[in-house]
Amino acid sequence: MRRLIVTVIFLLLIGSIAAGYYYYLGLTVTVEAPGPKLSEIEAAGRHLVSKQISNQGYKIALSVPGSHPDADVFALRGTLFMPNKNSNNDGAPFFATLTAACQAWSELACWRLKSIFIAGVEQSVIESITAPPSSIKQTDDNSRRKSAPGAAPETNVKQASKLTIPTDKTDEKSKTGLTAPQQKSTAPINTAVNSDQRKWQTIHNRVNARSGPGTNHTAYFKMPSSVALRLLKVDQNWGMFEYSAVNGKAHQVWISMSLVKLDTKAK
Structure with missing residues (x-):
């Protein structure tokens, strides 16, 4: 009887040691998940x-x-x-x-x-x-993406450093007076405000800067609210603004007047 008890205790001891060893291996051995190089x-x-x-x-x-x-x-x-x-x-x-x-x-x-x-x-x-690639379609509906609340719909992008702003002589589309949905304005078309030296800023960091007045024009990028803007002219509730790019050069973009405000802290 004594031998049986000793044998059982010995087997339990061996089993506990083996179980502890495999538990330790489970904690220390890491299986590397597959992924790209x-x-x-x-x-x-x-x-x-x-x-x-x-x-x-x-x-x-x-x-x-x-x-x-x-x-x-x-x-x-x-x-x-x-x-x-x-x-x-x-x-x-x-x-x-x-x-x-x-x-x-x-x-x-x-x-x-x-x-x-x-x-x-x-x-x-x-x-x-x-x-x-199989789902790409060269249509306006397919090229639009979702944007943050308050931002105009986006289309395909070009960098602002390569921007050429349409003028009355070069682009008749700028005279169409197209506005963002549900936006109406009594502002005169192509009202010149070049003498305005006040600083403007976007109301948040998700505002689209476009190539022309209206959501049908290309959205180049999202204008941060920290960038100082100077209003050049207004076209049907859209303003042409000038800003200084990273390379120090001045560029112009169009932004909805409902998405900008005067920078009261600017001197």
Whole structure:
């Protein structure tokens, strides 16, 4: 009887030691989840960012795969430069996030550009970079994206540094008086206010800066409220504003007058 008790105790001791050992292995051994290689993230990111900035005059000078903020979302950061420019101010940092639509990470068609910031300013992502190739349609309905409350609908994007503002002589569309939905104004068309030196600012950071007066014109980017604006003229509740870009040059964009206000703190 004594031998039986000793044998049972010995077996229980051996079993507890084995169970503890396997439990320890379960805590310490980490199974590495499958995912793309850093080289695959960088290759896809450079491809997508290059397509995004193809009409902006920038080239990628440096890119580094960054964090993994969410499932199937990967980050890429780096620096852009403008060829044939001697000024050091023409470079700009960028931060982009990518999404993987499939697990064929070596295939560029598997990747989508989710967001991109250039010099701290969020850019509207071109629709063809976010939609699968088979679903891309060159129509206005397909090219529109959702925007934040209060912001006008967006369309495909060009960088403000390449912006050419329509004038009375070069673009008859600027005379059509098109306004944003449910916006009416009695302001005279093409009212010149070039003598106005007051500073304006957008009411929030999600306001679209467009190529012309009206939501039918291209949305170049979202104008931050921290950027000082100078009103040049008004066209049917749309204002042409001048601002200083990152490269120090002055550019003009159109913004709905309902989405701007006077900067009372500016001197």
